[in-house]
Amino acid sequence: MPARTGSEFIAGLRSEPREVYIGGERVSDVTAHPAFSGIIETLAHLYDMQHDPEYRDELTYVSPDTGDRVGTSFLQPRTRDDLEQRSVAMRRWALYSNGMLGRTPDYLSSSLMAFSAAGDYFAQDDPRFKQHVEDYYRKAREEDLCLTHTLINPQINRAKATHEQADPFLAARVKEERDDGIVIKGARMLATLGPVSDEIEVFPSTVLKADPKDAPYTFGFVIPCSTPGLKFVCRESYDLGRPKHDHPLGSRFEEMDSVVVFDDVFVPWERVFLYGDPEVANGAFGASNAVLHMAHQVIEKNIVKTEYILGLASLIIDTIGIEPFQHIHEKVTEIIIGLESMRGLRLAALHGAELDQWGIMTPARGPLDAARNLYPKLYPRFVEIIQQISASGLMAAPGIADLEAPWGAEFEKFFSAARATPRERIALFRLAWDTSVSSFGSRQALYERFFFGDPVRMAGALFHTYDREPYMERVRAFVEQGVEESLEEISGSGADSSGS
Ligand SMILES: Cc1cc2nc3c(=O)[nH]c(=O)nc-3n(C[C@H](O)[C@H](O)[C@H](O)COP(=O)(O)OP(=O)(O)OC[C@H]3O[C@@H](n4cnc5c(N)ncnc54)[C@H](O)[C@@H]3O)c2cc1C
Structure with a gap:
């Protein structure tokens, strides 16, 4: 089946009723609920762009299996x-929302693409x-599926391991193993885009x-x-x-964003990729390099x-x-430096790309790790x-x-501006407000701080995985050289003094 259109995406949501709770209501047809109408319209537009002659060649390619x-x-x-080509497509979709959508479907299709290449790992x-x-x-590629994901167990008590929590079924875990699959009970947080994926x-x-x-988790x-x-x-x-x-x-x-509850959810074996082995599970994103392809998006x-x-501030x-x-000037310069740093890291990641062990051209890890540790600091500052x-x-914007x-x-005249009509000024400041003050804008800052993981533990991971040994060795050699030269000088000057 070729890439979907927006109306096919919406029809898919309608034909797959789900159990969604919002504002005291239980909703099954999300296409009929106002809380989701804006995002569904936007996702439909992204799908339609795949068929627009202007973007078709960027956003789609020919399937090796079907020719679609x-x-x-x-x-x-x-x-x-x-x-x-992947970069161009990712940028094209991001431009539509000015980067305000984290969970465009290309984020998780990137993970599936990498998992599939690394089949031997699984x-x-x-x-x-x-x-x-x-x-x-x-299946996901040919049916053009939109995915969300959920990785994190509920907060409860972070000082204890998952299996040490008072109720073993608060975090999602295997309740039953059957011949045809597994049954999951408990919860996960968080799934962005969950209700409309x-x-x-x-x-x-x-x-x-x-x-x-x-293991049961x-x-x-x-x-x-x-x-x-x-x-x-x-x-x-x-x-x-x-x-x-x-x-x-x-x-x-x-x-x-939604908390995901599994109330005795049956998962057939053919949908299971990892099971019961913490070591293999912990390594899946890294070993498959899915994390790098997601970081590329x-x-x-x-x-x-x-x-x-930068455009908004200017x-x-x-x-x-x-x-x-x-x-x-200094504040705008901070944004420019942030922009050029991210561009430089992107360039370095693509320049340093190599075929990985699965035969996939993979962007370099160092620059992408730097970018995902840097942006959680940059974006809240931009806000x-x-x-x-x-x-x-920001308040004078009716x-x-x-x-x-x-x-x-x-x-109206009281909303005059140096270089805009009152109406233009108000519309611009509504946008600035929605970027930096509204609940939507605040959530964007929270999202950038956390969505890729806890920044503290991400920094810890970089500390432990980055190969610092060559630089320690260089400094060690420099120190030793200084010590040796000093000792030589001292022993040389000692010989002089004894001889005089
Ligand atoms: C807007 C938003 C959208 C998200 N969307 C998704 C999604 O779609 N899918 C998904 O799977 N996840 C999603 N997440 C979750 C995201 O992955 C987590 O927020 C992130 O991994 C941090 O985990 P946590 O929120 O449970 O924080 P916690 O781990 O509970 O941390 C809370 C605080 O305690 C500190 N802390 C806790 N444990 C330790 C420790 N061991 N060492 C040091 N400090 C510690 C943290 O530094 C932090 O300050 C989203 C998060 C946000 C905010």
Whole structure:
């Protein structure tokens, strides 16, 4: 089946009722609920772009199995050109949301692409798992599926291991092993886009202990979001159903986060990729290099997002005439430095790409690790800069209903600007507000801080995995050389003094 259109994506959601809880309601047809209408419209547009003659060649390629055109994010890159093609497609989709969507479908198709190439890794514990991973990748590619994922166990008590929690079934675990599959009970947090995805990837986080007691929590599988017993418990929606003028971002790009509850969910064996072996499970993202292909999607998105922040900050400065002030220059320069750093890291990752052991052209790890440790610090600062340069302008931004009210014209002139009409200024500041103050904007900062993992533990992982030995050796040699030269000088000067 070729890449889907937007209406096919929506029809798929409608034909697969799921169990979603939001605002005191139980919803099964998410296409009919206002909390999801903005994001569904946006995802449908992304799918439609695959058929737009302007983007078709970027966003799709010819399936090696069927000859149909399928999504480029499923492309297994064998050459640098393939990797570049993936970059172009990822950037194209990110441009549509100015990087405000974290979970465009290319994020998780990148993981499936890498898992499938690394089938032998998954075969370690059970030879069937290799076939399962490969079959599922082909299915997702040919059916153009949109996936979410959930990796993290509920917070409960982080000072204790998963198996030490008071109730062993709070974190999702295997309740029963059957001839035809496994039954899962418990919960996971968090699944962004969960309620409006086709399927959910349920993989372990990388904190499983090599302790048999953690084995029941050790699995990796993908199932439809409509699977009986699977429940999505949503937070409050940040799409408040307001006009696009008032909530330019929230009304379009609210991708929703949800806690996922497994109420005796049956998973057939053919959907299981990992099972019962913490060591293999912990290594899956790293050994398959899925983490690097996902990080590649993230850096493309974050470059687009930073370009947006630079454009927004610059337009605000121009609009209210604050360009003469030196600290404004310094703040914009911070954004530029962030942008150029991310671009440089992207370039270095692609320049250093090599074929991995699975025959996949894989971006270099060092620059991508640097980028995913850097951006959680950059983005919250960008949000702060938008607040600092906008000041009370963020509050002086009435909605379209106020402007259109009979008295609207009376007040309009008080929203004048150095280089914009009152209406242009208000629309711009609504956007700045939705970027930096609204619940949507605050959640973006939280997302960038955490979605790729706890920044503290990510830094710890980099500390432990980065090969620092050559540099220690160089410094060690320099120190030793200095010591030797000093000793020689001392013994030389001693000989002189004794001889005089
Ligand atoms: C907006 C948003 C969207 C997300 N979307 C998804 C998604 O789609 N799928 C998904 O799987 N996950 C998602 N996540 C979850 C994300 O992966 C986690 O937030 C991240 O891994 C951190 O885990 P945690 O939130 O459980 O924090 P915790 O691990 O509970 O950490 C809480 C605090 O305690 C500290 N802490 C806890 N344990 C330790 C330790 N051992 N050592 C040092 N410090 C520690 C942390 O540094 C942090 O300050 C999302 C998160 C957010 C905020």
